[in-house]
Amino acid sequence: MLPQLFLDRMKQMLEEEYPAFLNSYEDARYQALRINPSKTDRNRFAEETSFHLQPVPWEANGFYYEKEDQPGKHPYHEAGVYYIQEPSAMAPAAYLDAQPGEKVLDLCAAPGGKSTQIAAAMQGKGLLVSNEIHPARAKILSENMERMGVKNVMVTNESPQTLAGMFTEYFDRIMVDAPCSGEGMFRKNEQACEEWSPENVQICAARQQEILACAASMLRPGGRMVYSTCTFAPEENEGTISRFLEQHPQFHIVPVKKYPGMADGVAAWTKHPAAEIGDTIRLFPHHLHGEGHFVAVLEKEGTVSENYRGYCANGEEKPLAKGEAKAYLAGLQEFLGKIPADDAGRLLLFGEQLYLMPEHMPATRRLHVLRPGLHLGTVKKNRLEPAHALALAISPQEACHSWNLSVDEARAYLAGQTFPAEGEKGWYLITVDGYSLGWGKLAGSVMKNHYPKGLRKLL
Known part of the structure; x- marks a missing residue:
């Protein structure tokens, strides 16, 4: 049963479209997966599976599948060949357009769908910081990054405020998939429906404002930030972005290509809309094959030089000294072939665990870090036992x-x-x-x- 107050508001918002919106709840939801380009490609994957695949328009590696395919029960899933992801949820990271070699932050990253999508775009090059404030969800995030064989990720379990205190205009791109009232997932998640209330919408909107303010301070001049929610509530979408732009005039909305079925943000749905609010994106289940989502692509004014680093209060993590690293490199060669010279200079001992750090990884002190790069192995009685993460990354x-x-x-x-x-x-x-x-x-x-x-x- 959908909350009556929610239905009343949606009827007021959608007017003549409301019956079609309501009827969409009677339809079976669309399911999709996103292939891992570090392990396969579109042609090979189509040849090797019997899945009934149709492309997701806004994500090059995304495919709809049929219920009978059951990709979650196939060994390819455990091998990280693909990530099962709601199709609309693939849009925000696609619009982030992360590039190899950049420094990217996913601020509210669990369970990892958008982070693994960003990692795929980065092709293992640069630094990806994937953060989640809730410890249990941060663990799930770390496990999913491992399953997908991501090498260049630092997984943290921190508040946005703590990270903002560490990083100043540091990241090239930031993904803010903000905690929200979850209205767009009512068809998928009954619990979200049961927990909904107008009061929770307001609480979420206030929290989103705080998170965006933290993200804004961490983005370098000229950098891109994508804000997304899985709710229909204007207070959390057009309203949140309009308030953010009013308080942060150095940001503007970037007009981007909209795919068939994507709708414009609506100025009339919020009291004080930003002038360019129509350039934001609405995804409605009665318009396209996916659940409800909102996306705003933002850019910070200014430019930086090619050698720009940004400020990190921790500085960079120091790798093992050459002499100490030599013994571990010998241990790695028991199960690995040739180790690239660049990798040999980025080894880190984290307790009894050996990691390969991402390029220019921030120091781990004063941060709760779950995964400082690629887990290579565990030191056991003067020998090295290979990590499961290493297997999935090679x-x-x-x-x-x-x-x-x-x-x-x-x-x-x-x-x-x-x-x-x-x-x-x-x-x-x-x-x-x-x-x-x-x-x-x-x-x-x-x-x-x-x-x-x-x-x-x-x-």
């Missing part, structure tokens, strides 16, 4: 040894089973159809299963 060609499984064999591996194998003893990258899944260790004629126990499942 190809078979980069491993010393690999062992390929069929889809059915991969299901058994993911459930924790061992299997017979012959070859040189040691660590093996286990793959499914050439896509990395995890590690195995060959001893005798048995491949011991090193897939993490907490992730094992019957698929």
Whole structure:
């Protein structure tokens, strides 16, 4: 049951379109996935799966699929070949247009759909800081970044205010997928419907204002910021952006291409609209194949030089000294082939965990960091055991040894089973159809299963 006050407001907003909007709740919702370009491409993926795929217009790697496809139960999902993501939710990160080599912040990043999409655009180059204020959700975010094989991410669990105190005009691009009343997800999420109230809409709008103010101070001159919500409430959309622009005159809305079915933001839905509010984007379920979303693309005035760094109160994290790194590099070569020289200079020991830091990663002190780059391995009694994250971030060609499984064999591996194998003893990258899944260790004629126990499942 949709809240009556919500329905009354939507009827007032949409007028003659209201019946079509209401009827959309009777339709089955559209489901989509986004392929991981670091692991596959559109043609290969279409050839290797029997999924019924149709392209999502606003995301080059996005595809609608049919309910019977069940991609979440396929081993390719655990291999990070794709990320299951609501189709409308793919629009904001597509408009962020992150580039390789940039410094990018995803301020409210859990569960990781937009962050993994940004990471794909960055192609492993530059620095991505993915932040989530809630600890449990930050852990899920970190796990999803691992599954998708993201190498250049620093996952943090901080408030926007703490980050704003650390970074001043530091980031080239910032994604603000703000916490909201969730009206656009009513068809998908019954809990959001049950928790809705006009009072919560106002609370969310006030919180969004605070988050945007923090983000504004962290964006460099000339940088791009994308604000998005999954709600229809004008107070949280046109209203929030109009208030932000009034308080931050150095920002303006960027007109962007709108795809068929996307609607303009509506000035009449807020009391004091910004002049260019019509350049924001509304996604309605009765106009396109997706849930409700709002997107505003913002730019900060000014320019910077090519060598611009921005200010980070922590400075940069220092890597292991060459002498200390040498021993760990030798350990890595037990399961990796050649290690690039650039990577060798970015090793970090985080407790007993060895990481490969992103380029110019901020120092971790005074920050709650869950993942300072790519987890390479765990130090155990003067030896190095390979991390699951490393397996998901490399190809078979980069491993010393690999062992390929069929889809059915991969299901058994993911459930924790061992299997017979012959070859040189040691660590093996286990793959499914050439896509990395995890590690195995060959001893005798048995491949011991090193897939993490907490992730094992019957698929």
